[in-house]
Amino acid sequence: MKAILFLGMLLLSPLTAAELRVSTDFDGGSATIDAIDSERREIQIRPGGSPARGWPCWWFVRIDGLGAGEQATLVLRGSERPSRNNGQDTGKPLASDWAMPIAAAVSDDGKTWRQTGLGTRETDHISYPLEGTGGPLWVAWGPPFTPRETESLITEAEQARPDLVHPFTLAETREGRPVRALRIVDEGDTKGKPAVWIHARQHAWESGASWVARGFVEWLLSDLDEAKRLRERAEIVIVPIMDVDRVVTGDGGKEADPNDHNRDWSETPHYPEVAAAQDRMKAYAAEGRLAVFLDLHNPASRDLRPFFFVGPPELLSEMARANRERFLNLAVQHLTGPLTLDPKTRVTGANYHPLWRRISGQWVNDHGNEHTLAACLETSWNTRHSTTDGYRAVGRQLGEALAAYLSSPAP
Numbered sequence: 426m427k428a429i430l431f432l433g434m435l436l437l438s439p440l441t442a443a444e445l446r447v448s449t450d451f452d453g454g455s456a457t458i459d460a461i462d463s464e465r466r467e468i469q470i471r472p473g474g475s476p477a478r479g480w481p482c483w484w485f486v487r488i489d490g491l492g493a494g495e496q497a498t499l500v501l502r503g504s505e506r507p508s509r510n511n512g513q514d515t516g517k518p519l520a521s522d523w524a525m526p527i528a529a530a531v532s533d534d535g536k537t538w539r540q541t542g543l544g545t546r547e548t549d550h551i552s553y554p555l556e557g558t559g560g561p562l563w564v565a566w567g568p569p570f571t572p573r574e575t576e577s578l579i580t581e582a583e584q585a586r587p588d589l590v591h592p593f594t595l596a597e598t599r600e601g602r603p604v605r606a607l608r609i610v611d612e613g614d615t616k617g618k619p620a621v622w623i624h625a626r627q628h629a630w631e632s633g634a635s636w637v638a639r640g641f642v643e644w645l646l647s648d649l650d651e652a653k654r655l656r657e658r659a660e661i662v663i664v665p666i667m668d669v670d671r672v673v674t675g676d677g678g679k680e681a682d683p684n685d686h687n688r689d690w691s692e693t694p695h696y697p698e699v700a701a702a703q704d705r706m707k708a709y710a711a712e713g714r715l716a717v718f719l720d721l722h723n724p725a726s727r728d729l730r731p732f733f734f735v736g737p738p739e740l741l742s743e744m745a746r747a748n749r750e751r752f753l754n755l756a757v758q759h760l761t762g763p764l765t766l767d768p769k770t771r772v773t774g775a776n777y778h779p780l781w782r783r784i785s786g787q788w789v790n791d792h793g794n795e796h797t798l799a800a801c802l803e804t805s806w807n808t809r810h811s812t813t814d815g816y817r818a819v820g821r822q823l824g825e826a827l828a829a830y831l832s833s834p835a836p
Contacts, residue, residue: 442466445490445497449473451535452571455675456484459502463490466497472504472524472566472677479677479685480508482523483630485565487535491557499553499564501525501544509680511779512688521549522726526807529553530568533560538568538813567723567806568813570626570635571672575605575665578639582607585646589656596701600670604698609645610660619716619831620709624664624702627686627785629671629678631723633806633816638665638721640820655828659716662705667698687720688780690788703788710793717752717798717827718789724803730767731760731819734801736787737774742795752798752830759826763810764819773801798830 445463447470449456455473462468472484481504491497503521507514528540541564544551555562563569582590591608598604610618623641625634642663645652655661668686671678679685686696694700709715724732733753738746753770760766773781781787789799804819805811 443490443492445488448487448489449485449675451487452573452673453485453565453569453675454487456486457504458486466491466495467500468497469500469502471502474671474674474676476504476506476508476514476519477682478671478674479629479681480519480523480679481506481677482519483566483632483675483677484524485569485675486563488555488562488564491555491559491562493557493559495557497555497557499529499555500550501529501553502550509682512680512684524566525551525726526566526811528809530565530812531555532563533558535561535563535569538565540809540812565632566630567632567811568636568816570632570639570665572602572605572666572669574635574639578642578665579605579607582609582642582646590646595664595705596698598670598698599696602669602673604664604667604669604701606662606664607642608660608662609642609656611657615660618658618660618714620706620712620714621659621661621717621719621827621831622702622706622709622715623662623717623719623721624667625721626666626668626672627678627720628722629666629668629676631679631806633723633804633811634721635665636813636816637802637804637820637823638663640817641824642820643817644821644824651825651828654832655824658831660714664698664702667702668696669698684780684783687722687785688778688783690783690785699785702785703792706789707792710797713794715789715793715797716831718786718793718800719823719827720785720799720801722801722803723806726807728803729805729808731764731802731804732767733770734773734786734803735770736790736799737772740787740790744796745790745798748796748798749800751833752800752826755829755833756823756826759829760819760822762818764805764808764815 457471459469472481508519542554544553595604625638668678786799
């Protein structure tokens, strides 16, 4: 009788869904939370961050309360706040495409990332399907890469090759955070070696660029013959995150006030890390050995193949033009997929941005050696291959192209 009564109570009392909770109180966390519907298992958000600190397109949340195998939906709308462009407030919101990848990045531990199923796009929003695991679920615009990941990369690199890996702090940011970097070289044999400078995340939201840098480091420290030859031939500096402050606070970085990191390459930079990078590259140039500068970014949503931005060819020496053409041809041969390089380059000249002379690649062209190669690699973020594995593959292939470039004779 008691069993029958208990069953009846269950039938009359529907189970209450566990409360969903959404948080952003961690490095890189950022979102405006519009609504949480625990009954419908639906969460509605917009990108977080301040437009004064860059385009509001980055978002990264932690969700608690989803049971193992339980389905839910994350509904994303674009930011409604006015954004900046060309150094000015536009008075209009940023186009929502910048915030809406075809699939979101998702993780059970905040470290290992995969993609959700494809989002369903409507006029003013996109809905991403989620599946719970019984614990917290982290969901983001793309696979996050914060200073924690930089330190993890440095630790792994030191353990792999303590004889060659020399971590250092490039600078302390305006907000007091260290900008960490790796220098990879045999300390006893640097004289005359070509110097290679690679950095990522001058725009904080472009997280895929840091994963490309990681893939390059992993390849460089491997036992592959090409990687060994590059290590022996060159002195290489890698900075996985330049705009550390906005990466930590979950801001976009691009078009920040007074300017973003990649519009700050003047004689008096606003950001200490830009000034420090300039000083180190000037020193390499003074020794006549600044060979390569590569700036790693992510492009617009409709750029489905990686490509290079380069400076106006008419401002280069004949030698620099030939070197750039040789490198770009090698890059096409090596960046073969799953994210395949578009051989057509784009030019960051006067028609690109009013501050084009203060973009890092052009600064290097103006201050480097006659033979210096400077280019910006934009790796696509809005594809099914825009994952940690896909980005790292680009980094490995970039290393192969660079090794071929530095080992082949100049024309």
